[in-house]
Amino acid sequence: MQAQTILDAIQRVFDHQMDAWARGDAHAFAADFAPDAVFVTVRGDFVQGRPGIQANHAFIFSGPYRGSKLKESVDVIRFPAPGVAVAHLSVELSNVAAFPPGITPSEPGLLRTRFLLVLTQQNDTWQISSAQNTIVVSQPLR
Template sequence: MTDDDVSALWRTMAACWLRGDAEAFGAVFAEDVDFVTVRGEELRGRDAVVAGHARMFAGPFRGTRLIPEVRLVRSLARGLSLVHAVTVIEPDGPTTHAQAVVVDDRNGRRIAAFHNMTVPAPLGEQK
């Protein structure tokens, strides 16, 4: 699994976010994904991720754009990688940092675990 292979998942998320397509956004996650939101909510399974993002795309994040930067891809074993990614939501959205586990299985490459958190503004820029 190369860095570019893994980065493609985040590029797909960004494209689906821009379209407001929660189903396609959720397709990058394993069916049984464990997903922790920036608020610490624990979502179990792709359906929960899709439902949560559908609400976001219909509400506060409608018309926004997700800009991802994959900063680390570390192979843990064949077909298993640890990933760190930072995303910015534009305009005026939060910056988040995610740690994810990406797996290759019979269904392709998917995110099996995802833990997301907001990144505080640098000192001096905090409100």
């Protein structure tokens, strides 16, 4: 696969994630993850496997993040080995009515995060094998 074709295929994964989020579709959101994927949430929850990722997102789509808007932008994608991509994304979650316990918004109704994804190539498709979402703290260090 040529470099641009690979980048396009990975971008389709990100686009699908944003579309699934917009529809509140936990099944579609989780479908981009490998069956044995690991997801560390912004709260530090350690979620293993696609079924767990789906259940976690079904909960947040039906509760705290219902109707929220997800915007992801790619900061950098690196390829440390053939068939492996490490992507760093900047994320904005807006239109949030109420944040779950332990989550401090970046601004009222807005959460900014850094999303680290490890993707692996399976034939011509890419799946998320590991993900970690980290809140961007709006207060400077002193």
